[in-house]
Amino acid sequence: KVVAVIMVGGPTKGTRFRPLSFNIPKPLFPLAGQPMVHHPISACKRIPNLAYIYLIGFYEEREFALYVSSISNELKVPVRYVKEDKPHGSAGGLYNFRDLIMEDSPSHIFLLNCDVCCSFPLPEMLEAHKSYGGMGTILVIKVSAESANQFGELVADPTTHELLHYTEKPETFVSDLINCGVYIFTPDIFTAIQGVSTQRKDRANLRRLSSFEALQSPATRSLPSNFVRLDQDILSPLAGKKQLFTYETREFWEQIKTPGMSLKCSALYLAQFRFTSPDLLASGDGVRSANIVGDVYVHPSAKIHPTAKIGPNVSISANARIGAGARLISCIILDDVEIKENAVVLHAIIGWKSSIGKWSRVQASEAVSVEDEVVVINSIVLPNKTLNVSVQEEIIL
Numbered sequence: 577k578v579v580a581v582i583m584v585g586g587p588t589k590g591t592r593f594r595p596l597s598f599n600i601p602k603p604l605f606p607l608a609g610q611p612m613v614h615h616p617i618s619a620c621k622r623i624p625n626l627a628y629i630y631l632i633g634f635y636e637e638r639e640f641a642l643y644v645s646s647i648s649n650e651l652k653v654p655v656r657y658v659k660e661d662k663p664h665g666s667a668g669g670l671y672n673f674r675d676l677i678m679e680d681s682p683s684h685i686f687l688l689n690c691d692v693c694c695s696f697p698l699p700e701m702l703e704a705h706k707s708y709g710g711m712g713t714i715l716v717i718k719v720s721a722e723s724a725n726q727f728g729e730l731v732a733d734p735t736t737h738e739l740l741h742y743t744e745k746p747e748t749f750v751s752d753l754i755n756c757g758v759y760i761f762t763p764d765i766f767t768a769i770q771g772v773s774t775q776r777k778d779r780a781n782l783r784r785l786s787s788f789e790a791l792q793s794p795a796t797r798s799l800p801s802n803f804v805r806l807d808q809d810i811l812s813p814l815a816g817k818k819q820l821f822t823y824e825t826r827e828f829w830e831q832i833k834t835p836g837m838s839l840k841c842s843a844l845y846l847a848q849f850r851f852t853s854p855d856l857l858a859s860g861d862g863v864r865s866a867n868i869v870g871d872v873y874v875h876p877s878a879k880i881h882p883t884a885k886i887g888p889n890v891s892i893s894a895n896a897r898i899g900a901g902a903r904l905i906s907c908i909i910l911d912d913v914e915i916k917e918n919a920v921v922l923h924a925i926i927g928w929k930s931s932i933g934k935w936s937r938v939q940a941s942e943a944v945s946v947e948d949e950v951v952v953i954n955s956i957v958l959p960n961k962t963l964n965v966s967v968q969e970e971i972i973l
């Protein structure tokens with residue numbers, strides 16, 4: 577059997593995602609009309625013998641309750657959210673729930689970061705992992721040398737695919753091959769994590785006895801023994817020990833840390849729906865009869881006027897109303913938004929319950945109200961503002 581674990585973090589993480597994470601937890605923010613975490617979860621459907629999907633985070637349980645119950649029914653695989661009392665790091669969080677995870681006696685455990693956007697080639701990783709042997713396999717991708725330092729950089733053996741060297745977000749360039757935040761492990765991972773915390777405890781005790789601070793590096797000195805980071809504390813020390821291997825993806829991969837990335841990732845997932853869930857894409861000749869261009873998602877409860885023109889890369893959430901002659905291009909329209917007649921929305925995320933007036937234009941902007949005939953271009957507008965005059969290149973606080 578196989579179990580999948582998705583690390584969803586918590587409210588203190590993901591502050592860069594503000595203001596979109598003010599209203600809902602970042603993992604539930606819609607991309608291509610589905611909560612961010614839905615994409616890795618639905619990719620898990622393709623894993624053979626999947627027994628359970630756990631989401632581990634430190635958000636309140638109630639925030640995930642509705643979503644996990646509906647997705648469990650839909651997938652016919654139990655999905656459960658479990659809450660950490662406080663952050664224990666990406667490996668510490670996993671270790672916390674080891675008994676629960678091991679209940680189904682899985683032979684393999686997938687571990688996925690929720691804030692990455694990719695095709696999640698999970699069955700392919702499982703096959704590769706079985707052929708390599710070892711304790712774990714990491715999904716990796718080649719990125720530009722300039723962007724690599726935002727990620728874990730690594731060196732792999734080109735023939736055996738063994739992980740030879742790993743450095744988390746290095747200051748000087750190591751490699752353009754990076755960690756995608758998608759892993760498969762055998763249950764031995766728990767022994768490895770336990771090893772790190774035992775070592776920390778021993779050192780802390782020793783330090784107390786001898787006050788010999790130099791035994792620990794400054795980076796780990798202040799960390800509690802049950803706080804274990806997967807990258808620095810597990811992957812780095814295990815590199816080159818024939819325990820960890822890599823599987824390189826040649827498909828799309830992005831990290832979702834900022835609101836701007838959600839538009840790009842929404843487009844990537846919409847494009848992927850053509851192959852994975854064509855039924856989720858609106859087609860021009862459907863019941864809605866609006867003018868649809870390219871990849872578009874429309875929630876069944878949204879109302880769209882037949883003369884509106886929508887797409888490419890547009891996703892429209894529940895109860896949105898799109899008026900006659902409106903034009904939407906590359907945007908995310910959140911729940912309960914109203915776009916009035918002949919308004920234009922371009923490269924923007926329109927926040928929950930916003931109202932965009934007739935003949936107005938919103939380009940690259942959030943949760944605000946734009947009055948009739950107002951034009952907003954390249955501006956940053958904080959939530960809950962009403963714009964009654966046109967603005968360009970301004971920050972409205």
Ligand code: GDD
Nearest residue numbers: 583584585632633663664665669689690727728755756757
């Ligand atoms: N439950 C829980 N508890 N989740 C956590 C915790 C924790 O204490 N800490 C982090 N996470 C979750 C985050 O929500 C995210 O999904 C994932 O674990 C990794 O977060 P970070 O540890 O903050 O790392 P990062 O996102 O900056 O970088 C990691 O991912 C990159 C790929 O996106 C690293 O592994 C990089 O090497 C990698 O390139």
